[in-house]
Amino acid sequence: SKSEKVPLPAFDFKEYMIAKANRVNKALDEAIPLQHPQKIHEAMRYSLLAGGKRVRPILCIASCELVGGDEGLAMPAACALEMIHTMSLIHDDLPCMDNDDLRRGKPTSHRIFGEDIAVLAGDALLSLAFEHVASNTKNVSSGRVVQAIAELGSTVGAKGLVAGQIVDIDSEGKEVSLSTLEYIHVHKTAKLLEAAAVCGGIMGGADATSVERLRKYARSIGLLFQVVDDILDVTKSSEELGKTAGKDLASDKATYPKLMGMDEAKKFAARLVDEANQGLAFFDDVKAAPLYHLANYIASLQN
Ligand code: GRG
Numbered sequence: 094s095k096s097e098k099v100p101l102p103a104f105d106f107k108e109y110m111i112a113k114a115n116r117v118n119k120a121l122d123e124a125i126p127l128q129h130p131q132k133i134h135e136a137m138r139y140s141l142l143a144g145g146k147r148v149r150p151i152l153c154i155a156s157c158e159l160v161g162g163d164e165g166l167a168m169p170a171a172c173a174l175e176m177i178h179t180m181s182l183i184h185d186d187l188p189c190m191d192n193d194d195l196r197r198g199k200p201t202s203h204r205i206f207g208e209d210i211a212v213l214a215g216d217a218l219l220s221l222a223f224e225h226v227a228s229n230t231k232n233v234s235s236g237r238v239v240q241a242i243a244e245l246g247s248t249v250g251a252k253g254l255v256a257g258q259i260v261d262i263d264s265e266g267k268e269v270s271l272s273t274l275e276y277i278h279v280h281k282t283a284k285l286l287e288a289a290a291v292c293g294g295i296m297g298g299a300d301a302t303s304v305e306r307l308r309k310y311a312r313s314i315g316l317l318f319q320v321v322d323d324i325l326d327v328t329k330s331s332e333e334l335g336k337t338a339g340k341d342l343a344s345d346k347a348t349y350p351k352l353m354g355m356d357e358a359k360k361f362a363a364r365l366v367d368e369a370n371q372g373l374a375f376f377d378d379v380k381a382a383p384l385y386h387l388a389n390y391i392a393s394l395q396n
Contacts, residue, residue: 102378106386110151112271116164117150118142120172124225136206137221141179141232143197147176148391150286152314153293155383156307159376162297169229170241170292173222177245178285180218181254183211190258219249233296241292248288257281269347275316283315303376314388316363321394324358327337366392 121141127134150171157167186193186201188208193201203211203228230238247253257280264273290311294304327350347357369388373381 101385101389102382104382104386106383106390109265109383109386110146110390113151113154113164116168116176117147117154117171121166121175124172124176124229125221132206132210133213133217136202136210137218139205140177140183140196140202141218142215143199145175145179145197147175148387149178149289150361152289152311152384152387153296154288155387156293156299156311157297158293159307159380160294160297160303162293162298165231167293167296168234169226170245170296171289173226173245174285174289174292176218176222176225177249177254177276180215180222181249181285183215185258187211190262194238201209230296237295237298241295244288244291244295248284253280253284257284264347266345269352271352274347274349276350278316278319279312282319283312286315286318287311306372306375310369310384310388311368313365313372314391317362317369317393318394320349320358320362320365321392323350324355324362325353325395326350362392 119355122138125137125141126132127138153171153174154164158164182196183202185191186196187203194204195201201211202214206214223245224247226242227238230241249255251259257277260273261277261281264277269277287308288308291304294307297309326348337358349361353361370385373384373388376384
């Protein structure tokens with residue numbers, strides 16, 4: 094495919110990810126001091142600081158830098174994205190949703206703190222996300238801050254993550270079409286990555302055309318994220334068949350390989366990498382290096 098022919102710009106992506114993740118982690122730690130009432134702050138910190146690749150905050154910062162802004166302009170928005178992402182994971186894991194015991198290699202929030210506190214920790218993280226962007230963004234016009242906040246709101250709500258979750262819940266145990274599967278993935282996964290790139294662009298001073306190019310790039314890598322996850326799901330299931338009775342392994346949930354076959358799913362993933370790269374072609378190659386590498390990193394994720 095085209096993505097294999099075009100060499101990635103020389104760039105130490107691993108070092109970049111580690112450096113950015115460290116600064117994001119420090120900012121997240123500072124955003125939620127352990128204070129009264131102790132228990133809720135403990136629960137918020139437990140899930141937020143539990144690890145995680147920090148893909149969304151890094152995408153936000155990289156997009157800001159791509160359009161000429163510096164990291165500090167995007168850091169509050171980057172933290173807000175991780176707060177929203179963490180909230181969605183806490184709520185997704187609840188007994189009334191997926192009922193999962195483990196997340197990021199640790200017991201889920203409700204297993205440690207109980208359901209009541211897990212619900213509240215999600216609510217508190219979601220509210221803090223908006224407060225944090227509004228109160229802590231510096232040297233960006235208030236018009237741009239409001240635009241970013243509007244983007245975040247539509248991303249979480251009934252046109253975004255919630256829409257994806259509800260269609261996902263509705264399709265349980267049913268035969269799902271390719272377009273429904275895509276709808277679920279676009280809303281549950283791609284939307285938040287879109288918001289990350291868009292908010293980064295907005296904070297960095299991008300014009301409307303560049304913001305929409307960033308959105309297209311992020312939508313492609315968002316879908317790619319899920320296609321790669323679906324492909325791995327099949328690989329893992331066949332490797333672990335008989336060993337594990339994990340409910341996600343060999344489950345009856347719809348995946349790209351099931352609906353289009355493994356070969357087509359792999360082709361689709363390659364096409365999404367190409368689409369992402371095409372979106373970046375309008376930008377300076379050197380400045381876009383982190384985003385080229387991020388698409389490549391997502392294509393090669395192992396978990
Ligand atoms: C309650 C307002 C409200 C919204 C939540 C529960 C829900 C609605 C949506 C579910 C969203 C969800 C769980 C999507 C899956 C997202 C996904 C791809 C998670 C894995 O992301 P990674 O690999 O995880 O980036 P880490 O741990 O690295 O951060």
